[in-house]
Amino acid sequence: MFLRKGSEFRNAINYGIVKLQETGHIRYHTIRWLPRTGYRTCENTGDGFTSIELHHIETAVIFLAVATISALFFLFSEIAVDWKYGHRQLVKNSIFCKP
Structure with missing residues (x-):
């Protein structure tokens, strides 16, 4: 220092x-x-490429799988909520839109 x-x-x-x-x-x-x-x-194999094995990317694949499953869960949840309660929101908004 x-x-x-x-x-x-x-x-x-x-x-x-x-x-x-x-x-x-x-x-x-x-x-x-x-x-x-x-x-x-x-380790250099001589051809300029290094071998990658599955255990090197295991964490990334698990993270990607969990993120995809979570995204699909939230997508289907939003679709279900919109399907069940979506018409109520339109009725409430139509009352306030009248002059």
């Missing part, structure tokens, strides 16, 4: 960084998120 000399936050930030180093949080996140030398993130 770049702070001016004499900044009132300098001691607090340095103390926090030392505590993170002592507890191992900085090391954990460095290993977890920063790539190491010789570490490849994707």
Whole structure:
């Protein structure tokens, strides 16, 4: 961090960084998120494409299925409510529309 000399936050930030180093949080996140030398993130098959398996997109497919089922439920609910109570709304509005 770049702070001016004499900044009132300098001691607090340095103390926090030392505590993170002592507890191992900085090391954990460095290993977890920063790539190491010789570490490849994707396997290259030589043709420029990487194979995707079903378990890679499982969460997206489940989310899409739940969203689609929810949308269909709300669509049919609105159609049923409109079919049952739609004519009442027209009668009420026609009373107010007369001059």
